Amino acid sequence: MPEGTGPELPEHPQPEAPALAVRGLAKRFGEKVAVNGVNLDVPAGSFYGLVGPNGAGKTTTLSMATGLLRPDYGQVRVHGTEVWTHPLEAKKLMGVLPDGVRLFDRLTGEQLVSYAGLLRGMDRETVASRVADLLRALDLANDAGTLVVDYSAGMTKKIALASALIHAPKLLVLDEPFEAVDPVSAANIRDILHDYVASGGTVIVSSHVMDLVQRMCDHVAVIANGNVLAAGTVEEVRDGASLEDRFVQLVGGRSQSEGLSWLRTS
Numbered sequence: 001m002p003e004g005t006g007p008e009l010p011e012h013p014q015p016e017a018p019a020l021a022v023r024g025l026a027k028r029f030g031e032k033v034a035v036n037g038v039n040l041d042v043p044a045g046s047f048y049g050l051v052g053p054n055g056a057g058k059t060t061t062l063s064m065a066t067g068l069l070r071p072d073y074g075q076v077r078v079h080g081t082e083v084w085t086h087p088l089e090a091k092k093l094m095g096v097l098p099d100g101v102r103l104f105d106r107l108t109g110e111q112l113v114s115y116a117g118l119l120r121g122m123d124r125e126t127v128a129s130r131v132a133d134l135l136r137a138l139d140l141a142n143d144a145g146t147l148v149v150d151y152s153a154g155m156t157k158k159i160a161l162a163s164a165l166i167h168a169p170k171l172l173v174l175d176e177p178f179e180a181v182d183p184v185s186a187a188n189i190r191d192i193l194h195d196y197v198a199s200g201g202t203v204i205v206s207s208h209v210m211d212l213v214q215r216m217c218d219h220v221a222v223i224a225n226g227n228v229l230a231a232g233t234v235e236e237v238r239d240g241a242s243l244e245d246r247f248v249q250l251v252g253g254r255s256q257s258e259g260l261s262w263l264r265t266s
């Protein structure tokens, strides 16, 4: 169990409550235990990386933490607000970029982000000006009028990110935000996220790219087989090694290339 995480959250939320507090979160799909009692504290104002091998339970954990997938067990609070008993209040505080969720892709990019803002109860004028800012910042201004169904994978990721940012949430939860995104756009997104954290926001990103997490995040949790193996500041978790080496050490599973001898061409 990560340092400082008790078995239960305090009955009354503390004023300095973490941006996200997760206790005993668990989910099973049939026989498969996807998430096995996860505890996490994401401090307010942190840039928090969630890393783990394929199938580790990252998406399932984030889906339960953001109110998209009902947990079998466990508690989730966002800035002290219980996600599963007070979903409307909790969801106002969050911007979420889910992995692989269908968008309303018969809308244009501009319409989709505007729709996200209007759904959040924002007035049309503010929505229009923020949509223009976001499309420009994410290099989508020239494709504002293109249907999302005709966007590339990276453009789709960016328009979904714009939809998560439009209401200026206190907590951003981004599942694989850089997947399929070109390096220039990725650098722009990193700048946007760093500015957001510098102004008091909290970001949680899941990623497979250790180098990116080491450079970008100040905190990290390593998840494997539905369990948190290590959590804390990036410095604490990597413990003098690179995050990638530490990850391989914690998770194991390096396979021997001899196993595919038939793949050798000479």
Ligand SMILES: Nc1ncnc2c1ncn2[C@@H]1O[C@H](COP(=O)(O)OP(=O)(O)OP(=O)(O)O)[C@@H](O)[C@H]1O
Residues within 6 Å of the ligand: 029, 032, 033, 034, 052, 053, 054, 055, 056, 057, 058, 059, 060, 061
């Ligand atoms: N809807 C589902 N039905 C059945 N099994 C599921 C479902 N969603 C996830 N799983 C299983 O739960 C486990 C965790 O999956 P999850 O998508 O959370 O992993 P992940 O860490 O996000 O993986 P990746 O890095 O590959 O995206 C996997 O074994 C997966 O097969």
